[in-house]
Amino acid sequence: MAAKKRLWEPFTKSLMDEVHRWGCMKQTGVSLKYMMEFGSRPTDRNLLISAQFLHKELPIRIARRAIELESLPYGLSEKPAVLKVRDWYLDSFRDVRSFPDIKDMNDEKEFTQMIKAVKVRHNNVVPMMALGVQQLKKGMDLKIMYEDLDEIHQFLDRFYMSRIGIRMLIGQHVELHNPNPPPHCVGYIHTRMSPVEVARNASEDARSLCLREYGSAPDINIYGDPSFTFPYVPTHLHLMVFELVKNSLRAVQERFMDSDKVVPPIRIIVADGIEDVTIKVSDEGGGIPRSGLPKIFTYLYSTAKNPLDENADLGVADTGMMTMAGYGYGLPISRLYARYFGGDLQIISMEGYGTDAYLHLSRLGDSQEPLS
Numbered sequence: 051m052a053a054k055k056r057l058w059e060p061f062t063k064s065l066m067d068e069v070h071r072w073g074c075m076k077q078t079g080v081s082l083k084y085m086m087e088f089g090s091r092p093t094d095r096n097l098l099i100s101a102q103f104l105h106k107e108l109p110i111r112i113a114r115r116a117i118e119l120e121s122l123p124y125g126l127s128e129k130p131a132v133l134k135v136r137d138w139y140l141d142s143f144r145d146v147r148s149f150p151d152i153k154d155m156n157d158e159k160e161f162t163q164m165i166k167a168v169k170v171r172h173n174n175v176v177p178m179m180a181l182g183v184q185q186l187k188k189g190m191d192l193k194i195m196y197e198d199l200d201e202i203h204q205f206l207d208r209f210y211m212s213r214i215g216i217r218m219l220i221g222q223h224v225e226l227h228n229p230n231p232p233p234h235c236v237g238y239i240h241t242r243m244s245p246v247e248v249a250r251n252a253s254e255d256a257r258s259l260c261l262r263e264y265g266s267a268p269d270i271n272i273y274g275d276p277s278f279t280f281p282y283v284p285t286h287l288h289l290m291v292f293e294l295v296k297n298s299l300r301a302v303q304e305r306f307m308d309s310d311k312v313v314p315p316i317r318i319i320v321a322d323g324i325e326d327v328t329i330k331v332s333d334e335g336g337g338i339p340r341s342g343l344p345k346i347f348t349y350l351y352s353t354a355k356n357p358l359d360e361n362a363d364l365g366v367a368d369t370g371m372m373t374m375a376g377y378g379y380g381l382p383i384s385r386l387y388a389r390y391f392g393g394d395l396q397i398i399s400m401e402g403y404g405t406d407a408y409l410h411l412s413r414l415g416d417s418q419e420p421l422s
Contacts, residue, residue: 061140069143073113082391082415085222086281089236092226094155100223101158104165111216112143115209123201124186131182135175142168162224169220175213180379183349199350206349208422211386215419242279245287245320245327246272252291253318260299268302268313274320280327280413286387293380294331294407301335327411334404346397347382392417
């Protein structure tokens with residue numbers, strides 16, 4: 051009990067009671083289709099309705115995560131980096147809850163500025179939680195390490211999935227205020243997104259990173275109809291394809307670095323089905339042993355260096371996954387982005403040859419957010 055008390059010291063008991071009260075309320079999921087239809091007419095009335103919805107929905111979602119952060123296994127809750135994340139969640143809960151009812155467009159504008167600041171406050175949650183996990187691993191018996199960490203992995207999946215949802219809702223609302231939205235854009239959603247074009251941009255970004263780090267990079271060939279479009283969130287797709295292509299480039303580059311053989315290109319195939327749009331990223335980078343496959347979607351095995359190391363200033367801007375190695379979170383987080391709108395990510399590997407990643411995106415856009 052003493053440990054619990056110590057954890058919550060800087061926040062008043064009444065705030066904590068309120069967090070627990072809101073954390074028990076039911077969350078309301080929205081679909082891509084609904085966000086798109088609702089946002090296609092950003093009238094004052096709709097912006098007001100959206101702000102009123104977020105005023106009630108955000109505290110529920112934030113409270114749930116704050117409560118989970120209290121009681122993580124193996125003392126993870128008490129690691130300095132995790133305490134910092136918990137403080138961000140509690141500060142944000144307090145900011146949203148202390149905002150009065152939204153009655154007119156002036157209130158709505160102020161509310162929008164406030165949630166914008168909440169989103170910025172949480173920019174570094176992913177590397178900060180990664181740092182917490184690193185702090186935990188340092189002091190842990192490796193035997194427990196790989197057997198019982200499933201609980202932490204499941205928590206992080208729920209936690210990051212929820213974060214994707216919160217950031218999507220806030221970002222969507224804020225973006226609807228843009229007086230000059232790009233053509234065919236409804237907030238974050240592009241109603242005529244070309245997956246081939248997004249894949250091309252993402253793979254060019256990944257390739258220039260590879261060139262910078264290794265001095266050379268394999269070619270990337272993209273197959274698919276560039277004029278085919280469907281509604282999706284381009285930033286989400288860019289992040290996922292960037293991550294997959296980056297992994298492939300790294301595998302091929304390292305396999306053929308000292309070889310006289312012709313370096314095989316990475317192939318990206320975009321297929322449009324009735325239910326799904328599927329993007330396959332294929333490489334001949336040597337593959338992953340079958341015993342290693344379950345590990346690629348966990349948050350706990352990476353040996354890569356965290357961009358926020360122990361001594362870094364913990365308030366830095368969003369560092370993203372901008373080295374070839376990243377910090378080992380690229381695949382599990384990409385899979386969450388895919389699942390957020392009803393898709394999925396699967397990795398099939400042939401050890402000794404290469405890896406195929408299948409990114410499935412739901413074309414229909416009517417699946418509800420996965421809430422837990």
